[in-house]
Amino acid sequence: MSHYQEAEDLYVQLIDLSTTALDKGQIWSIRIKQYEQQGRWNDCVAASISLLELHGLSIPLPIDDDTMYEDLGKYAMLESKILLKNRTPKDLFHAHDDRPDTYADI
Numbered sequence: 001m002s003h004y005q006e007a008e009d010l011y012v013q014l015i016d017l018s019t020t021a022l023d024k025g026q027i028w029s030i031r032i033k034q035y036e037q038q039g040r041w042n043d044c045v046a047a048s049i050s051l052l053e054l055h056g057l058s059i060p061l062p063i064d065d066d067t068m069y070e071d072l073g074k075y076a077m078l079e080s081k082i083l084l085k086n087r088t089p090k091d092l093f094h095a096h097d098d099r100p101d102t103y104a105d106i
Contacts, residue, residue, distance in 0.1 A: 007034060024054055 011031045018024045028051040035044035049059055084092070 004034070004038065021054055025051060028054065 011027060014027050015024050018027060028047060032044055032047045032051065035041075035047060052059065087095075
């Protein structure tokens, strides 16, 4: 058994035996750092999500790629609406430009 596998087994045992969210959170944090050092990015993300869930936070994960892209599109549209502040592209085109003409004007 490798040391990494032994550490994996110990993490599971320690998390099961820990009684406080703080202790469990610290163990998850150490585990996440180990995954980072090993370049195990998928495991790192999964462990980070587990850590968030431990503290009552959840991240809705898409069911499939189509759902993921649809969700990304919705978030992009929402972000655009927030950034535009209810202005249309025409409003932005005709907006007054406060930028200086040259760097000498700064």
